Amino acid sequence: MATTQALIPPHIGAAVIDPNAYAAWSPLLDQFDWLRDNGLRVGKVVAPDDSHEPFWHIAGFDEVMKVSKDNQTYLNNPKSAVFALRSTEALAKAITGGSPHLVESLVQMDAPKHPKLRRLTQDWFMPKNLRNVEAQIRTIAEASVARMLDAGGEGDFTKLVSSPYPLHVVMQILGVPESDEQRMLVLTQQMFGGQDEELNQSGIKNLPPEMITQIVAGAVKDFEAYFAALAAERRKCPVDDLASVIANGTIDGAPISDRDTAGYYIIAASAGHDTTSASTAGAMLALAQDPAQFALVKANRALLSGIVEEAIRWTTPVQHFMRTAATDSELGGQRIAAGDWLMINYVAANHDPAQFPDPRRFDATREANRHVAFGAGAHQCLGLHLARLEMRILFEVLLDRIDRIELAGEPARAKSTFVGGLKRLPLRWKAA
Template identity: 70%
Template sequence: MASAAKPRLDPPTAYEVISPESYAGWDPLLDTFDRLRDESPVAWVEDPEGRHPPFWLVSRYDDVMRVSKDNATFLNNPQTVVFSLTEGIEFAKNLTGGSPHMVASLVTFDAPIHMKYRKLTQEWFMPKNLRTLEDEIRELAQKTVDRLIEAGPEADFCKLVSQPYPLHVVMQILGVPEEDEPRMLMLTQQMFGGQDEDLNQSGMKDLPPEAITQLVAGAVKDFEAYFAGLTAEKRANPTDDVASTIANATVDGEPLNDRDMMGYYIIVAAAGHDTTSASTAGAMLALAQDPEQWDKVKADRSLLPGIVEEAIRWTSPVQHFMRTAAEDTELGGQHIAKGDWLMINYVAANHDPAQFGNPRKFDASRSPSRHLAFGAGAHQCLGLHLARLEMRILFETLLDRVESVELAGEPKRAKSTFVGGLKTLPLRIAAA
């Protein structure tokens, strides 16, 4: 039977799980998740001042997996899929004419429309097709490592490698010219880094919520303007790339409407590189902290897939998604009412000791590692095979050309509740 009384988080803990600063701090937040999984794995979070809608925090692996896979009971669309303050939700509704989603995309669609849109580009991101791109990706990896070595012996890995490299790859697949990549990086950082003064392009600490919302809205508008021009070009002169597929796609016999089309571009362009960037930096941090592991994988490349997979779990770049209950149900012993909002927290789930022994340890030998960093079920990340391929090729190149690596300063994480990871990773490298 579900319990009658909702287990409510105390105000300091409730603030901690939604605070961008908490995710930058990391270890104290993991301590909190450890406590919550034991005491209140499904807990009610409510702000007495109404600054955000109330929601259920889901922190246990098994519960997060269940919500992720049960797309009939737990919907993406009715409320925003990313935690937002009430002010931001109202801003989005005013901007879009009623939708809480500033961007309409695969992430915000439910069945049956979700699968129809997903199928438009799904083949593009399957291993069979990605194999045809390996040579191009390897060339990009070589150029990226060239820049790192030229900048050495001390360099910021995030700035020189983990930020630009996945961006190069996804823009090449999308069909965006190389000269436009800096603009794409800036807009992505404005969308996902709005809470961090080093990433949101404002240079300002502690931006008020309304300024962050306007920054994100401005980035969306700039994305849409750019992709409107790209659409016209790809319709007039289609080429063999994802942008041409999207520009000329039809669903149920009709071309995509402008909002859905722009959302499709944005989700591929933005989500397609920011998350891989975070995992790539996480893998390098782990190897820089453990010279023995670096030497082992340098000698035995069969260990590399394990390092890639563990880095994705360990960093959990997409830190949460929100879902809305379609009907009354029960989760973790709690009664969930129809219309309730839930946060499925991937950081908490991927550090659940019931699923991962000693979860804070970077252990490349975990097998199997059924982590949730790519989600699960129908909404599992479209680009998961691409992310793994990019990381494998980059680290093969690094291991060939770098003899040793160590930290040259204190790494810093981004202040972000949604997409997170390292924003700086100072390294000292010795070229092979």
């Protein structure tokens, strides 16, 4: 084991937690390359001003995979499962009465509670069950592409397709009326886009962290109120939808708590569309920048699965999670002490050249694309099969209906350290 801690240079440590750095993207990937090239696949980030608790930043694919799969050594609780400053963590605890988690969902849980709650819906999200909703998803995809083509030959793909399409899919699955979908979109953007003034809809640039936390807390409160009413309705009159499964779920013979029910709905409603939206837009950006690759996948539909997996890796919508060491351990040559906080950086891992040759290139023919964008181990994304299905169906329709695409302006990424992706993608296209 190492006897000295490998400290990450302060300017890189600052970039790792800076939402503006994730909006810039390429310079951030340069920083991750520097860390790996200089023996800092695992390195300590210490804030010069003590604004956050020190944490281990993990930039290597193998190391991220090891932490992700070892759910006994590296816990999602008791500390925050996403990066937080000391001030925002204190505010979260004040709001919740002591918990650092504004939402108590599967993401914030460990065994034995986590697997029991996860099993309530695990079968629902398996491929054999998703075949029951495939026709419905295709209808939504066809309507989404038709709306895009009706807009003419140019427009913002994020607003026309990549944002509303997965939102409509997951809300239909949850049983949320279409009339409430815009409300769900706004609340999700406030939760995940709190660091971006365009997405949090505050009208205020450079919000202090405490105000961002207040925006997120407000969105959580609105989500909880909405889904409490939906749960009450589904308990009274259950139907064949995911909302009914959650509302009537039991663990060890007892109904799940109101907080757990709310957390289940919120993670399904929010994480179920923002991430797929980001991957879908990322794929379109890559294909618009590479006409030869667009022509290749249009001519060979066997590459559809390659488009999907590469888009998810290349975009990496969920950019990090935090873990807390339960016991002393060794990782990447570094001694991790019980109680230490760790950041598993999925963006860095999915751009590790030791795992992915030429990682910044979008390659639909990439072989053995074993990315970690869905996580791994007990906390691997519950909706990964749904996300893949949505993207495959959408690109089947898009490739049928469009002959050519190109950029029509400058794309823009969200300013976010947690869930990120394109917030604008101006495209020009020629319909088939």
